[in-house]
Amino acid sequence: MKNESDRLYRLEREHFPRLLEALRQSGYRVVGPTVREGAIVYDDLHTVADLPIGLRDEQDGGVYRLRRRKDQALFGYVVGPHSWKKFLFPPRLRLWRASRNNGLLQIEEPRDETERLAFLGVRACELSALAIQDKIFAGGPYVDPHYQTQREKLFIVAVNCTEPGGTCFCASMNTGPKATFGYDLALTEVLEQGRHYFLVEVGTPQGRDFLQQLPHQEAGAETVAHVDRLLKKATRKMGRTLQTDDLKQVLYDHYESAHWEEVAQRCLTCANCTLVCPTCFCSTVEDVTDLAGEHAERWRLWDSCFTQDFSYIHGGSIRTSAAARYRQWLTHKLATWQEQFGMIGCVGCGRCITWCPVGIDLTAEVHAIRQTAQPSTQENP
Numbered sequence: 001m002k003n004e005s006d007r008l009y010r011l012e013r014e015h016f017p018r019l020l021e022a023l024r025q026s027g028y029r030v031v032g033p034t035v036r037e038g039a040i041v042y043d044d045l046h047t048v049a050d051l052p053i054g055l056r057d058e059q060d061g062g063v064y065r066l067r068r069r070k071d072q073a074l075f076g077y078v079v080g081p082h083s084w085k086k087f088l089f090p091p092r093l094r095l096w097r098a099s100r101n102n103g104l105l106q107i108e109e110p111r112d113e114t115e116r117l118a119f120l121g122v123r124a125c126e127l128s129a130l131a132i133q134d135k136i137f138a139g140g141p142y143v144d145p146h147y148q149t150q151r152e153k154l155f156i157v158a159v160n161c162t163e164p165g166g167t168c169f170c171a172s173m174n175t176g177p178k179a180t181f182g183y184d185l186a187l188t189e190v191l192e193q194g195r196h197y198f199l200v201e202v203g204t205p206q207g208r209d210f211l212q213q214l215p216h217q218e219a220g221a222e223t224v225a226h227v228d229r230l231l232k233k234a235t236r237k238m239g240r241t242l243q244t245d246d247l248k249q250v251l252y253d254h255y256e257s258a259h260w261e262e263v264a265q266r267c268l269t270c271a272n273c274t275l276v277c278p279t280c281f282c283s284t285v286e287d288v289t290d291l292a293g294e295h296a297e298r299w300r301l302w303d304s305c306f307t308q309d310f311s312y313i314h315g316g317s318i319r320t321s322a323a324a325r326y327r328q329w330l331t332h333k334l335a336t337w338q339e340q341f342g343m344i345g346c347v348g349c350g351r352c353i354t355w356c357p358v359g360i361d362l363t364a365e366v367h368a369i370r371q372t373a374q375p376s377t378q379e380n381p
Contacts, residue, residue, distance in 0.1 A: 032120035061359025124176030167350030
């Protein structure tokens, strides 16, 4: 007899809306992919009609376009410029505020403004990104209380990718296209011969409870085998690849490579790559006050290692050139991140390639660095 965790279920398309209804009725704010200003972004979902039904995305270096599909797939696209981190690690968060009343200083700690969020449509690479953020914000001795509280309330419905995008390379990073952990429910959408259904995998008891509220049946062996073939085909269709063997040492050995300057000739240091990245977590702190000095606030804001001020210390910035800032980003993401957190900081979602205005391709730059004839002998940065 199969264990409950090994069982796979079939959910017909006509019953899918009941999942959203069940989540909303349980008090969750359901967030997922929807279309705004010509891109697929993550925002509130009230009904299935809010999803990008029948759309696909074309992605390449510096290129993103939505196109109409020949079917009515609910999840026939990959990822847009948004990542889920904006809900757990918000771009702007007030840390405290203070007021002066009758000469007395009163400091007000932030109220708990976290919500019960349900993420719908989380891809496998994004689950890996969440796991990385978990380690950063909740896995060490210094826990981010806002992140931890919001994360504990989270319900995740993952969606496996059967059609990767032009800049995807999750297979190279072992983060996809199939979700293997970190979800309450995982869906694989199937459209074939006039049939439209989802193969459902249960990840947690809470996920099982929600599935029990929906009409479903145990999936047959033929359905499971068909989905397995779709996922294996997706693995072979990745738009990009990245060789990760000895990657850390390759980047250390080429710390003084002339290629960094070549990239800098194209890089705008606009910080798009860090803002769309699902794992980047650079931030700054900003204090604001009114003109009378009666009210003050401290805010945490997203920042980027591509800004010159980010490396500013007494006497000036450490990384004044575009080459130094690009090198810092790439070597941290792929090399020193391993020293810091025991893993690579890239999940292969391809956002940094798609949303770079000049189409700088992380996978191509690493390949070019590997081809450099004479690596330097400098020690680790």
